[in-house]
Amino acid sequence: MNYYPAKNVHQKIFMTFCKIYLTISKVCCILSTTGNKHKRRKDAKNMKQHHKVLLGIILSICLVLALLSGVIFKDKENNNTSDQYWKQTITIENGKVSPESSSIDFRVTEDGNYNIAYSWVPEGTNVDDIVNMDRSESTFITVIKITDKDGVTKFSTSAGAVNLNTINYLEAGDYTATYYYFTDRDTFVEYAKKHFCSEDEAYDLADFFDFENYVKDGTTVMNYNLSVTGEGIANSGSPLIMIGAFIAIFVITIILVIVGKKAKTDSLPEFDERQEIIRGKGFKYGFFTILISLALALLLDSANMLPMMHSSLLYTLSIFAGLFVFAEYCAWNEAYFALNQNSNYIVIYTSLIGVFNLIIFVMNVIRGNLFEDGKLTVSFLNLICALLFLSLFVTCAIKKSINAKEESED
Amino acid sequence: MDLSQQDLADKVGVSRQTINAIEKGDYNPTINLCRAICKALGKTLDEIFWEEE
Numbered sequence: 001m002n003y004y005p006a007k008n009v010h011q012k013i014f015m016t017f018c019k020i021y022l023t024i025s026k027v028c029c030i031l032s033t034t035g036n037k038h039k040r041r042k043d044a045k046n047m048k049q050h051h052k053v054l055l056g057i058i059l060s061i062c063l064v065l066a067l068l069s070g071v072i073f074k075d076k077e078n079n080n081t082s083d084q085y086w087k088q089t090i091t092i093e094n095g096k097v098s099p100e101s102s103s104i105d106f107r108v109t110e111d112g113n114y115n116i117a118y119s120w121v122p123e124g125t126n127v128d129d130i131v132n133m134d135r136s137e138s139t140f141i142t143v144i145k146i147t148d149k150d151g152v153t154k155f156s157t158s159a160g161a162v163n164l165n166t167i168n169y170l171e172a173g174d175y176t177a178t179y180y181y182f183t184d185r186d187t188f189v190e191y192a193k194k195h196f197c198s199e200d201e202a203y204d205l206a207d208f209f210d211f212e213n214y215v216k217d218g219t220t221v222m223n224y225n226l227s228v229t230g231e232g233i234a235n236s237g238s239p240l241i242m243i244g245a246f247i248a249i250f251v252i253t254i255i256l257v258i259v260g261k262k263a264k265t266d267s268l269p270e271f272d273e274r275q276e277i278i279r280g281k282g283f284k285y286g287f288f289t290i291l292i293s294l295a296l297a298l299l300l301d302s303a304n305m306l307p308m309m310h311s312s313l314l315y316t317l318s319i320f321a322g323l324f325v326f327a328e329y330c331a332w333n334e335a336y337f338a339l340n341q342n343s344n345y346i347v348i349y350t351s352l353i354g355v356f357n358l359i360i361f362v363m364n365v366i367r368g369n370l371f372e373d374g375k376l377t378v379s380f381l382n383l384i385c386a387l388l389f390l391s392l393f394v395t396c397a398i399k400k401s402i403n404a405k406e407e408s409e410d
Numbered sequence: 411m412d413l414s415q416q417d418l419a420d421k422v423g424v425s426r427q428t429i430n431a432i433e434k435g436d437y438n439p440t441i442n443l444c445r446a447i448c449k450a451l452g453k454t455l456d457e458i459f460w461e462e463e
Contacts, residue, residue, distance in 0.1 A: 272424035274437050334427035406430065407416065 113231040117165035269338030278335035286326030293318035309376040354389030421450040
Protein backbone atom coordinates (compact mmCIF):
# COMPACT_ATOMS: atom_id res chain seq x y z
CA MET A 1 0.00 0.00 0.00
CA ASN A 2 1.30 3.45 -0.86
CA TYR A 3 0.47 6.69 0.87
CA TYR A 4 1.25 9.96 -0.86
CA PRO A 5 0.49 13.10 1.16
CA ALA A 6 -0.40 16.42 -0.47
CA LYS A 7 2.41 17.87 -2.53
CA ASN A 8 3.22 21.25 -4.04
CA VAL A 9 2.16 23.53 -1.24
CA HIS A 10 3.50 26.49 -3.18
CA GLN A 11 1.14 25.68 -6.02
CA LYS A 12 -1.82 25.82 -3.66
CA ILE A 13 -0.65 29.15 -2.32
CA PHE A 14 -0.13 30.39 -5.88
CA MET A 15 -3.67 29.42 -6.85
CA THR A 16 -5.05 31.00 -3.69
CA PHE A 17 -3.42 34.28 -4.62
CA CYS A 18 -4.72 34.01 -8.15
CA LYS A 19 -8.24 33.49 -6.86
CA ILE A 20 -7.90 36.47 -4.55
CA TYR A 21 -6.61 38.52 -7.46
CA LEU A 22 -9.52 37.47 -9.65
CA THR A 23 -12.07 38.22 -6.93
CA ILE A 24 -10.65 41.67 -6.32
CA SER A 25 -10.50 42.29 -10.05
CA LYS A 26 -14.18 41.42 -10.41
CA VAL A 27 -15.05 43.84 -7.65
CA CYS A 28 -12.94 46.49 -9.34
CA CYS A 29 -14.83 45.89 -12.55
CA ILE A 30 -18.15 46.07 -10.75
CA LEU A 31 -17.20 49.21 -8.90
CA SER A 32 -15.48 50.79 -11.86
CA THR A 33 -18.15 50.28 -14.44
CA THR A 34 -17.23 52.42 -17.35
CA GLY A 35 -19.89 51.22 -19.67
CA ASN A 36 -21.32 53.27 -22.42
CA LYS A 37 -21.78 56.87 -21.44
CA HIS A 38 -25.44 56.62 -22.34
CA LYS A 39 -26.04 53.91 -19.76
CA ARG A 40 -28.35 54.83 -16.94
CA ARG A 41 -26.15 53.29 -14.26
CA LYS A 42 -23.78 55.57 -12.41
CA ASP A 43 -20.20 54.37 -12.51
CA ALA A 44 -17.72 53.95 -9.71
CA LYS A 45 -16.66 57.61 -9.66
CA ASN A 46 -18.92 57.69 -6.62
CA MET A 47 -16.42 55.52 -4.82
CA LYS A 48 -14.05 57.52 -2.78
CA GLN A 49 -10.59 57.93 -4.20
CA HIS A 50 -8.84 56.37 -1.25
CA HIS A 51 -10.87 53.16 -1.71
CA LYS A 52 -9.56 52.90 -5.25
CA VAL A 53 -6.01 53.40 -4.04
CA LEU A 54 -6.46 50.76 -1.34
CA LEU A 55 -7.83 48.24 -3.80
CA GLY A 56 -5.03 49.02 -6.20
CA ILE A 57 -2.45 48.38 -3.51
CA ILE A 58 -4.07 45.08 -2.53
CA LEU A 59 -4.25 44.04 -6.19
CA SER A 60 -0.58 44.80 -6.71
CA ILE A 61 0.51 42.94 -3.56
CA CYS A 62 -1.54 39.87 -4.50
CA LEU A 63 -0.16 39.85 -8.02
CA VAL A 64 3.45 40.19 -6.86
CA LEU A 65 3.03 37.50 -4.21
CA ALA A 66 1.33 35.23 -6.72
CA LEU A 67 4.20 35.62 -9.13
CA LEU A 68 6.84 35.19 -6.44
CA SER A 69 5.17 32.36 -4.53
CA GLY A 70 6.93 29.83 -6.67
CA VAL A 71 10.24 31.18 -5.37
CA ILE A 72 9.26 32.05 -1.82
CA PHE A 73 7.50 28.80 -1.05
CA LYS A 74 9.70 26.48 -3.05
CA ASP A 75 9.65 22.90 -1.86
CA LYS A 76 12.59 22.11 0.32
CA GLU A 77 14.58 19.18 -0.95
CA ASN A 78 15.14 16.32 1.41
CA ASN A 79 17.96 14.06 0.29
CA ASN A 80 17.97 11.74 3.31
CA THR A 81 18.44 8.18 2.13
CA SER A 82 19.14 5.02 4.05
CA ASP A 83 19.28 1.83 2.04
CA GLN A 84 20.25 -1.39 3.77
CA TYR A 85 20.35 -5.02 2.62
CA TRP A 86 21.15 -7.99 4.81
CA LYS A 87 20.43 -11.68 5.33
CA GLN A 88 19.18 -13.46 8.44
CA THR A 89 19.05 -17.18 9.10
CA ILE A 90 15.98 -18.24 11.09
CA THR A 91 15.68 -21.74 12.50
CA ILE A 92 12.51 -23.45 13.70
CA GLU A 93 12.97 -26.48 15.93
CA ASN A 94 10.07 -28.21 17.62
CA GLY A 95 7.94 -25.19 16.72
CA LYS A 96 10.27 -22.76 18.49
CA VAL A 97 11.87 -19.99 16.42
CA SER A 98 15.44 -18.81 16.85
CA PRO A 99 16.30 -16.00 16.97
CA GLU A 100 13.04 -14.54 18.22
CA SER A 101 13.87 -11.17 16.73
CA SER A 102 16.51 -9.12 14.96
CA SER A 103 16.93 -5.39 14.50
CA ILE A 104 18.67 -2.77 12.45
CA ASP A 105 19.18 0.94 13.03
CA PHE A 106 18.88 3.93 10.76
CA ARG A 107 19.02 7.69 11.17
CA VAL A 108 17.20 10.60 9.58
CA THR A 109 18.74 14.06 9.82
CA GLU A 110 15.69 16.20 9.00
CA ASP A 111 12.02 16.29 9.94
CA GLY A 112 9.85 15.29 7.02
CA ASN A 113 7.94 12.68 5.11
CA TYR A 114 9.87 9.55 4.26
CA ASN A 115 9.16 6.75 1.84
CA ILE A 116 9.93 3.58 3.80
CA ALA A 117 10.43 0.65 1.43
CA TYR A 118 10.76 -2.65 3.23
CA SER A 119 10.85 -6.24 2.14
CA TRP A 120 11.69 -9.64 3.49
CA VAL A 121 11.79 -12.51 1.06
CA PRO A 122 12.93 -16.15 1.51
CA GLU A 123 16.15 -16.76 -0.36
CA GLY A 124 15.47 -18.25 -3.75
CA THR A 125 12.20 -16.34 -4.15
CA ASN A 126 12.08 -13.42 -6.55
CA VAL A 127 10.90 -10.27 -4.79
CA ASP A 128 8.46 -9.61 -7.66
CA ASP A 129 6.83 -12.99 -7.16
CA ILE A 130 5.76 -12.31 -3.58
CA VAL A 131 2.20 -11.53 -4.61
CA ASN A 132 1.91 -15.03 -6.07
CA MET A 133 3.57 -16.70 -3.11
CA ASP A 134 1.49 -19.22 -1.20
CA ARG A 135 1.22 -18.74 2.55
CA SER A 136 2.62 -22.23 3.10
CA GLU A 137 5.96 -21.14 1.64
CA SER A 138 6.62 -18.96 4.65
CA THR A 139 6.90 -21.14 7.75
CA PHE A 140 6.76 -18.29 10.24
CA ILE A 141 5.31 -14.79 10.51
CA THR A 142 7.38 -11.63 10.74
CA VAL A 143 6.24 -8.42 12.40
CA ILE A 144 8.23 -5.25 11.67
CA LYS A 145 8.13 -2.44 14.17
CA ILE A 146 9.90 0.88 13.65
CA THR A 147 10.52 2.77 16.88
CA ASP A 148 12.27 6.00 17.75
CA LYS A 149 14.92 6.38 20.43
CA ASP A 150 12.22 6.63 23.11
CA GLY A 151 10.66 3.35 22.02
CA VAL A 152 7.60 5.00 20.49
CA THR A 153 6.28 2.96 17.57
CA LYS A 154 6.17 4.87 14.29
CA PHE A 155 5.12 2.07 12.00
CA SER A 156 4.25 -1.62 12.29
CA THR A 157 2.96 -4.37 10.02
CA SER A 158 3.06 -8.15 9.75
CA ALA A 159 3.28 -10.73 6.97
CA GLY A 160 4.93 -13.99 5.88
CA ALA A 161 6.82 -12.27 3.11
CA VAL A 162 6.38 -8.74 1.89
CA ASN A 163 7.63 -6.09 -0.54
CA LEU A 164 5.87 -2.79 0.17
CA ASN A 165 6.46 0.86 0.81
CA THR A 166 4.68 3.48 2.82
CA ILE A 167 4.98 7.17 3.62
CA ASN A 168 5.58 8.19 7.22
CA TYR A 169 6.41 11.49 8.86
CA LEU A 170 9.64 11.11 10.86
CA GLU A 171 11.39 13.63 13.02
CA ALA A 172 15.15 13.89 12.87
CA GLY A 173 16.77 11.24 15.03
CA ASP A 174 17.71 7.60 15.39
CA TYR A 175 15.29 4.80 14.69
CA THR A 176 15.30 1.04 15.09
CA ALA A 177 13.52 -1.42 12.82
CA THR A 178 12.90 -4.62 14.80
CA TYR A 179 11.74 -7.83 13.16
CA TYR A 180 9.87 -10.24 15.48
CA TYR A 181 9.36 -13.85 14.39
CA PHE A 182 6.29 -15.86 15.41
CA THR A 183 5.47 -19.53 15.09
CA ASP A 184 2.91 -19.70 17.85
CA ARG A 185 -0.63 -18.40 17.40
CA ASP A 186 -1.23 -17.36 21.02
CA THR A 187 2.10 -15.55 21.30
CA PHE A 188 1.33 -13.68 18.09
CA VAL A 189 -2.16 -12.68 19.28
CA GLU A 190 -0.78 -11.40 22.57
CA TYR A 191 1.84 -9.34 20.82
CA ALA A 192 -0.48 -8.04 18.11
CA LYS A 193 -3.27 -6.84 20.41
CA LYS A 194 -0.73 -5.19 22.67
CA HIS A 195 1.22 -3.39 19.98
CA PHE A 196 -0.69 -2.67 16.80
CA CYS A 197 -4.30 -3.80 16.60
CA SER A 198 -7.42 -4.65 18.59
CA GLU A 199 -8.06 -8.09 20.07
CA ASP A 200 -10.59 -9.00 17.37
CA GLU A 201 -8.21 -7.91 14.62
CA ALA A 202 -5.39 -9.88 16.24
CA TYR A 203 -7.48 -13.06 16.21
CA ASP A 204 -8.54 -12.41 12.61
CA LEU A 205 -4.91 -12.01 11.62
CA ALA A 206 -3.94 -15.17 13.46
CA ASP A 207 -6.68 -17.07 11.62
CA PHE A 208 -5.47 -15.66 8.33
CA PHE A 209 -1.86 -16.70 8.99
CA ASP A 210 -3.04 -20.18 10.01
CA PHE A 211 -0.08 -21.02 12.24
CA GLU A 212 -1.23 -24.58 12.93
CA ASN A 213 -0.96 -25.65 9.30
CA TYR A 214 2.02 -23.70 8.02
CA VAL A 215 4.63 -23.64 10.79
CA LYS A 216 7.30 -26.20 9.95
CA ASP A 217 10.65 -27.06 11.48
CA GLY A 218 13.58 -26.08 9.33
CA THR A 219 15.97 -23.30 8.44
CA THR A 220 15.11 -20.29 6.33
CA VAL A 221 17.46 -17.65 5.02
CA MET A 222 15.60 -14.36 4.64
CA ASN A 223 16.76 -11.50 2.42
CA TYR A 224 15.92 -8.13 3.98
CA ASN A 225 15.81 -4.66 2.56
CA LEU A 226 14.98 -1.46 4.41
CA SER A 227 15.14 1.76 2.42
CA VAL A 228 14.22 5.15 3.92
CA THR A 229 14.12 8.00 1.42
CA GLY A 230 13.19 11.63 2.02
CA GLU A 231 10.08 12.69 0.11
CA GLY A 232 10.96 16.36 -0.37
CA ILE A 233 8.17 17.91 1.64
CA ALA A 234 9.83 19.12 4.81
CA ASN A 235 8.77 22.75 4.93
CA SER A 236 7.88 23.24 8.55
CA GLY A 237 6.51 26.65 7.61
CA SER A 238 3.63 25.14 5.61
CA PRO A 239 1.06 25.46 8.42
CA LEU A 240 2.18 29.07 8.96
CA ILE A 241 1.79 29.79 5.26
CA MET A 242 -1.74 28.43 5.21
CA ILE A 243 -2.66 30.37 8.36
CA GLY A 244 -1.20 33.50 6.80
CA ALA A 245 -3.15 32.92 3.60
CA PHE A 246 -6.33 32.39 5.58
CA ILE A 247 -5.81 35.62 7.52
CA ALA A 248 -5.06 37.50 4.29
CA ILE A 249 -8.23 36.18 2.64
CA PHE A 250 -10.26 37.04 5.76
CA VAL A 251 -8.92 40.61 5.90
CA ILE A 252 -9.43 41.15 2.19
CA THR A 253 -12.98 39.81 2.44
CA ILE A 254 -13.75 42.28 5.25
CA ILE A 255 -12.32 45.11 3.15
CA LEU A 256 -14.38 44.03 0.13
CA VAL A 257 -17.57 43.88 2.20
CA ILE A 258 -16.96 47.36 3.58
CA VAL A 259 -16.13 48.75 0.15
CA GLY A 260 -19.06 46.92 -1.41
CA LYS A 261 -21.49 48.42 1.09
CA LYS A 262 -20.18 51.90 0.40
CA ALA A 263 -20.54 51.39 -3.34
CA LYS A 264 -23.77 52.46 -4.97
CA THR A 265 -26.24 49.62 -5.40
CA ASP A 266 -26.90 50.56 -8.97
CA SER A 267 -23.31 49.69 -9.79
CA LEU A 268 -24.01 46.01 -9.17
CA PRO A 269 -24.10 43.87 -12.30
CA GLU A 270 -27.48 44.04 -14.01
CA PHE A 271 -28.81 42.06 -16.90
CA ASP A 272 -31.72 42.82 -19.20
CA GLU A 273 -34.72 40.52 -19.38
CA ARG A 274 -33.41 38.47 -22.30
CA GLN A 275 -30.09 37.95 -20.56
CA GLU A 276 -31.83 36.85 -17.36
CA ILE A 277 -33.76 34.24 -19.32
CA ILE A 278 -30.61 33.02 -21.05
CA ARG A 279 -28.74 32.85 -17.74
CA GLY A 280 -31.62 30.90 -16.23
CA LYS A 281 -31.34 28.38 -19.06
CA GLY A 282 -27.57 28.35 -18.64
CA PHE A 283 -27.88 27.52 -14.96
CA LYS A 284 -30.36 24.77 -15.82
CA TYR A 285 -28.13 23.22 -18.48
CA GLY A 286 -25.09 23.50 -16.20
CA PHE A 287 -26.99 21.86 -13.34
CA PHE A 288 -28.09 18.90 -15.45
CA THR A 289 -24.61 18.59 -16.92
CA ILE A 290 -23.24 18.22 -13.40
CA LEU A 291 -25.95 15.69 -12.51
CA ILE A 292 -25.35 13.54 -15.57
CA SER A 293 -21.56 13.66 -15.35
CA LEU A 294 -21.69 12.87 -11.61
CA ALA A 295 -23.94 9.88 -12.33
CA LEU A 296 -21.50 8.72 -14.98
CA ALA A 297 -18.60 9.18 -12.60
CA LEU A 298 -20.41 7.15 -9.92
CA LEU A 299 -21.04 4.34 -12.41
CA LEU A 300 -17.41 4.26 -13.47
CA ASP A 301 -16.21 4.42 -9.87
CA SER A 302 -18.44 1.60 -8.64
CA ALA A 303 -17.50 -0.57 -11.63
CA ASN A 304 -13.78 0.09 -10.96
CA MET A 305 -13.46 1.45 -14.48
CA LEU A 306 -11.97 4.83 -13.65
CA PRO A 307 -10.01 6.02 -16.67
CA MET A 308 -6.58 6.34 -15.05
CA MET A 309 -7.62 8.91 -12.47
CA HIS A 310 -8.71 8.95 -8.85
CA SER A 311 -12.42 9.21 -8.14
CA SER A 312 -12.08 12.58 -6.42
CA LEU A 313 -10.58 14.02 -9.60
CA LEU A 314 -13.40 12.57 -11.69
CA TYR A 315 -16.07 14.11 -9.47
CA THR A 316 -14.32 17.47 -9.61
CA LEU A 317 -14.30 17.25 -13.41
CA SER A 318 -18.09 16.89 -13.24
CA ILE A 319 -18.32 20.28 -11.54
CA PHE A 320 -16.04 21.82 -14.14
CA ALA A 321 -18.22 20.36 -16.89
CA GLY A 322 -21.25 22.17 -15.46
CA LEU A 323 -19.33 25.42 -15.12
CA PHE A 324 -18.12 25.11 -18.70
CA VAL A 325 -21.63 24.56 -20.05
CA PHE A 326 -23.02 27.54 -18.13
CA ALA A 327 -20.20 29.88 -19.08
CA GLU A 328 -20.12 28.94 -22.75
CA TYR A 329 -23.91 29.03 -23.18
CA CYS A 330 -24.17 32.44 -21.58
CA ALA A 331 -21.15 33.82 -23.41
CA TRP A 332 -22.38 32.58 -26.78
CA ASN A 333 -25.82 34.09 -26.18
CA GLU A 334 -24.36 37.40 -24.98
CA ALA A 335 -25.61 36.96 -21.43
CA TYR A 336 -22.37 36.40 -19.55
CA PHE A 337 -21.45 40.05 -19.00
CA ALA A 338 -23.83 42.53 -17.41
CA LEU A 339 -24.95 45.71 -19.12
CA ASN A 340 -22.83 47.84 -16.83
CA GLN A 341 -19.70 45.68 -16.93
CA ASN A 342 -16.65 46.26 -19.02
CA SER A 343 -16.33 42.88 -20.66
CA ASN A 344 -12.85 43.59 -21.98
CA TYR A 345 -11.35 43.88 -18.50
CA ILE A 346 -13.02 40.71 -17.31
CA VAL A 347 -11.94 38.75 -20.38
CA ILE A 348 -8.36 39.93 -19.92
CA TYR A 349 -8.31 38.99 -16.23
CA THR A 350 -9.85 35.57 -16.80
CA SER A 351 -7.48 34.94 -19.69
CA LEU A 352 -4.54 35.77 -17.41
CA ILE A 353 -5.84 33.25 -14.87
CA GLY A 354 -6.11 30.71 -17.68
CA VAL A 355 -2.54 31.41 -18.76
CA PHE A 356 -1.30 31.10 -15.14
CA ASN A 357 -3.01 27.73 -14.84
CA LEU A 358 -1.52 26.60 -18.13
CA ILE A 359 1.95 27.58 -16.98
CA ILE A 360 1.49 25.67 -13.71
CA PHE A 361 0.27 22.64 -15.65
CA VAL A 362 3.27 22.70 -17.96
CA MET A 363 5.57 23.05 -14.93
CA ASN A 364 3.94 19.99 -13.37
CA VAL A 365 4.37 17.99 -16.56
CA ILE A 366 8.03 18.93 -16.76
CA ARG A 367 8.58 17.99 -13.11
CA GLY A 368 6.79 14.70 -13.61
CA ASN A 369 3.97 15.50 -11.17
CA LEU A 370 1.13 14.80 -13.60
CA PHE A 371 1.00 11.06 -12.94
CA GLU A 372 1.42 9.03 -9.77
CA ASP A 373 1.11 5.26 -9.84
CA GLY A 374 -0.14 5.54 -13.40
CA LYS A 375 -3.04 7.81 -12.40
CA LEU A 376 -3.61 11.47 -13.06
CA THR A 377 -3.03 13.74 -10.09
CA VAL A 378 -4.86 16.91 -9.05
CA SER A 379 -2.36 18.84 -11.21
CA PHE A 380 -4.58 17.89 -14.14
CA LEU A 381 -7.14 20.37 -12.84
CA ASN A 382 -4.79 23.20 -13.74
CA LEU A 383 -5.25 22.22 -17.40
CA ILE A 384 -9.02 22.08 -16.98
CA CYS A 385 -9.05 25.53 -15.36
CA ALA A 386 -6.91 26.88 -18.17
CA LEU A 387 -9.25 25.41 -20.79
CA LEU A 388 -12.29 26.83 -19.00
CA PHE A 389 -10.96 30.37 -18.80
CA LEU A 390 -9.30 30.41 -22.22
CA SER A 391 -12.38 28.97 -23.93
CA LEU A 392 -14.31 31.93 -22.55
CA PHE A 393 -11.77 34.21 -24.14
CA VAL A 394 -12.12 32.42 -27.50
CA THR A 395 -15.93 32.52 -27.38
CA CYS A 396 -15.95 36.22 -26.53
CA ALA A 397 -13.49 36.95 -29.32
CA ILE A 398 -15.65 35.12 -31.87
CA LYS A 399 -18.81 36.86 -30.72
CA LYS A 400 -17.08 40.21 -30.82
CA SER A 401 -16.12 39.72 -34.44
CA ILE A 402 -19.67 38.61 -35.29
CA ASN A 403 -21.10 41.66 -33.49
CA ALA A 404 -18.70 43.98 -35.28
CA LYS A 405 -19.88 42.56 -38.59
CA GLU A 406 -23.54 42.97 -37.60
CA GLU A 407 -22.97 46.52 -36.44
CA SER A 408 -21.29 47.45 -39.70
CA GLU A 409 -24.21 45.99 -41.65
CA ASP A 410 -26.60 47.87 -39.40
CA MET B 411 -35.48 58.31 -36.64
CA ASP B 412 -32.12 57.10 -37.82
CA LEU B 413 -31.05 55.08 -34.79
CA SER B 414 -28.56 52.22 -34.73
CA GLN B 415 -29.32 49.11 -32.72
CA GLN B 416 -26.76 50.18 -30.14
CA ASP B 417 -28.30 53.66 -29.81
CA LEU B 418 -31.76 52.20 -29.36
CA ALA B 419 -30.44 49.68 -26.86
CA ASP B 420 -28.76 52.44 -24.87
CA LYS B 421 -31.94 54.50 -24.85
CA VAL B 422 -34.06 51.56 -23.74
CA GLY B 423 -31.52 50.14 -21.30
CA VAL B 424 -30.93 46.72 -22.82
CA SER B 425 -28.10 45.12 -24.73
CA ARG B 426 -27.67 45.55 -28.46
CA GLN B 427 -28.05 41.81 -28.87
CA THR B 428 -31.49 41.97 -27.29
CA ILE B 429 -32.63 44.57 -29.82
CA ASN B 430 -31.13 42.42 -32.57
CA ALA B 431 -32.94 39.34 -31.29
CA ILE B 432 -36.24 41.26 -31.20
CA GLU B 433 -35.79 42.47 -34.76
CA LYS B 434 -34.98 38.96 -35.97
CA GLY B 435 -37.93 37.52 -34.12
CA ASP B 436 -35.71 35.36 -31.96
CA TYR B 437 -36.98 36.92 -28.75
CA ASN B 438 -40.42 38.12 -27.64
CA PRO B 439 -40.02 41.13 -25.35
CA THR B 440 -42.18 41.70 -22.30
CA ILE B 441 -44.82 44.41 -22.41
CA ASN B 442 -42.59 46.67 -20.32
CA LEU B 443 -39.77 46.41 -22.83
CA CYS B 444 -42.21 46.95 -25.69
CA ARG B 445 -43.44 50.13 -24.05
CA ALA B 446 -39.86 51.29 -23.43
CA ILE B 447 -39.00 50.76 -27.09
CA CYS B 448 -42.10 52.61 -28.23
CA LYS B 449 -41.30 55.50 -25.92
CA ALA B 450 -37.72 55.66 -27.21
CA LEU B 451 -38.91 55.68 -30.82
CA GLY B 452 -41.89 57.92 -30.22
CA LYS B 453 -44.29 55.42 -31.76
CA THR B 454 -47.24 53.40 -30.58
CA LEU B 455 -47.36 49.67 -29.88
CA ASP B 456 -49.53 49.06 -32.92
CA GLU B 457 -47.13 50.91 -35.19
CA ILE B 458 -44.09 48.90 -34.13
CA PHE B 459 -45.29 45.50 -32.95
CA TRP B 460 -48.45 44.88 -34.96
CA GLU B 461 -48.01 41.71 -36.97
CA GLU B 462 -48.26 42.40 -40.64
CA GLU B 463 -50.90 40.40 -42.55
